[in-house]
Amino acid sequence: MNQYPEIEVKNLTKNINSKQILTDINFKLNHKSHLVIIGGSGAGKSMLIKCILGLQSLSEGKVYFKGNNVSIKNERPEFLKQIGVCFQGNALFDSYKVWENVAFEKIHTKQLMSRKIARDNAVAKLLEVGLPTETADLYPFELSGGMQKRVGIARAIFSNPDILFFDEPTTGLDPLMSRKIIALIKEIMASSMKSAITITHDINLALSLASEILLLHEGHVEWSGLKTQIFKTKSKLIKEFLKGTIK
Amino acid sequence: MIIVSYIQKIGSIFRVFLSLLGRLVLFILFNLKRLFSGPFYFKNFIYQLFSIGFLSLPVIGLTAIFTGAALALQIFSGGSRFNAESVVPSIVAIGITRELGPVLCGLIMAGRVSSSIAAEIGTMKVTEQLDALYTLNTNPYNFLIIPRIFACVISLPFLTLIGDLLGIWGGYLIGISTLDFNSTNYLVNTLQYLQFEDIYSGLIKAAVFGFIIGILGTFNGLNTSIGAKGVGRATTNSVVWSSILILASNYLLTEALFNK
Numbered sequence: 408m409n410q411y412p413e414i415e416v417k418n419l420t421k422n423i424n425s426k427q428i429l430t431d432i433n434f435k436l437n438h439k440s441h442l443v444i445i446g447g448s449g450a451g452k453s454m455l456i457k458c459i460l461g462l463q464s465l466s467e468g469k470v471y472f473k474g475n476n477v478s479i480k481n482e483r484p485e486f487l488k489q490i491g492v493c494f495q496g497n498a499l500f501d502s503y504k505v506w507e508n509v510a511f512e513k514i515h516t517k518q519l520m521s522r523k524i525a526r527d528n529a530v531a532k533l534l535e536v537g538l539p540t541e542t543a544d545l546y547p548f549e550l551s552g553g554m555q556k557r558v559g560i561a562r563a564i565f566s567n568p569d570i571l572f573f574d575e576p577t578t579g580l581d582p583l584m585s586r587k588i589i590a591l592i593k594e595i596m597a598s599s600m601k602s603a604i605t606i607t608h609d610i611n612l613a614l615s616l617a618s619e620i621l622l623l624h625e626g627h628v629e630w631s632g633l634k635t636q637i638f639k640t641k642s643k644l645i646k647e648f649l650k651g652t653i654k
Numbered sequence: 655m656i657i658v659s660y661i662q663k664i665g666s667i668f669r670v671f672l673s674l675l676g677r678l679v680l681f682i683l684f685n686l687k688r689l690f691s692g693p694f695y696f697k698n699f700i701y702q703l704f705s706i707g708f709l710s711l712p713v714i715g716l717t718a719i720f721t722g723a724a725l726a727l728q729i730f731s732g733g734s735r736f737n738a739e740s741v742v743p744s745i746v747a748i749g750i751t752r753e754l755g756p757v758l759c760g761l762i763m764a765g766r767v768s769s770s771i772a773a774e775i776g777t778m779k780v781t782e783q784l785d786a787l788y789t790l791n792t793n794p795y796n797f798l799i800i801p802r803i804f805a806c807v808i809s810l811p812f813l814t815l816i817g818d819l820l821g822i823w824g825g826y827l828i829g830i831s832t833l834d835f836n837s838t839n840y841l842v843n844t845l846q847y848l849q850f851e852d853i854y855s856g857l858i859k860a861a862v863f864g865f866i867i868g869i870l871g872t873f874n875g876l877n878t879s880i881g882a883k884g885v886g887r888a889t890t891n892s893v894v895w896s897s898i899l900i901l902a903s904n905y906l907l908t909e910a911l912f913n914k
Contacts, residue, residue, distance in 0.1 A: 594780070
């Protein structure tokens with residue numbers, strides 16, 4: 408096993424037009440753990456994920472993936488090969504069929520795969536996330552919100568990545584569908600034994616998925632620790648967060 | 655104080671303009687770098703050639719035919735004032751190949767293609783599809799931008815050439831049907847005074863216009879601000895700036911190509 412954590416964020420700071428969006432963020436994502444980053448709107452959750460993924464440049468600090476500094480551009484392609492991202496709005500490509508979306512990386516990058524094999528693999532992943540084979544040849548706009556979310560998850564897990572990122576996985580879904588998606592994520596995490604980072608504003612979702620929780624508030628880490636410790640903390644903000652949401 | 659405030663406003667507008675120009679130049683240089691570092695998505699390029707080039711044929715063709723026909727009527731009407739009706743075929747041919755063909759083709763493509771590129775890429779940006787591409791280890795510049803710019807640069811000269819032929823044909827149709835020209839004489843006059851330089855200079859202009867359309871469409875798309883309003887603004891900017899730059903560069907190219 409690798410001696411390094413899966414992901415380590417050190418002193419990450421992000422400024423936009425001299426305004427500090429994220430301030431001195433530090434945390435580790437350990438093997439087989441599921442870190443859920445919670446926080447209210449505008450806390451900097453999405454920006455933090457974008458900084459980790461390299462979608463936004465860092466003003467200060469470093470991001471390490473298995474000990475390699477992936478804040479350096481040259482190290483990033485290898486990092487990107489080993490992650491899967493499920494976006495808040497699914498970010499499916501409208502002009503490609505569902506199976507082409509799922510197998511996108513394999514049919515469009517250097518790790519080329521024949522279209523037939525790619526399609527078969529994509530169909531297998533679609534079945535894994537609970538979508539019937541017939542959906543493979545539809546276009547994303549022909550699917551419901553819940554089905555699109557499942558396609559997004561299928562795409563994220565297609566290459567069997569080491570780390571999964573879920574950005575607000577239940578936003579925009581009805582409560583029933585939200586529960587189904589949470590169950591699906593749990594099932595994927597249990598069967599794959601991989602690590603994951605989820606961002607959400609929903610404490611119920613956090614408590615349901617997390618092994619570790621990090622509370623982000625106004626761009627800095629307010630509290631972080633194991634899920635089991637959250638009810639024992641003296642952090643006022645955590646208490647408010649728990650009271651505000653948990654019935 | 656009022657004068658100072660006006661000067662400040664002018665200075666601030668000028669600074670915004672220079673910053674935009676700087677970003678545009680960096681964008682062009684970055685695309686060149688990405689082009690050489692690869693990969694080149696050939697399938698995407700072929701699809702864009704079809705979408706940008708082939709699907710523009712009807713609108714380019716119709717515009718060229720009607721413009722050629724109108725031009726023949728105008729030249730006949732003007733030429734008849736000093737008994738120079740016979741120049742209609744050669745002026746139609748030269749006017750279309752040198753000027754009207756590339757400029758009209760460029761302006762139509764600015765409206766049809768630059769706007770659609772900006773809207774498509776802008777929408778992809780606001781729906782996080784560009785971010786998704788990146789996380790799927792696919793560089794959006796190589797995958798989306800370069801094939802579109804290339805397709806514009808290659809398509810425009812071909813469309814212009816077809817537009818030239820159809821424009822001349824439009825003039826010919828009016829010439830023999832309405833202006834009582836003899837069919838053979840019209841064709842002989844057209845070919846007699848038309849030089850190769852007239853055609854290739856128009857095609858060079860078209861390639862430059864294609865580059866402008868591709869660059870401004872993709873640049874505005876990538877710089878879309880969040881929301882539907884942002885996409886709308888990017889679309890409008892791409893058409894307006896493409897059209898202005900096409901007309902301005904047309905003058906500069908005409909100076910460079912013909913004013914020797």
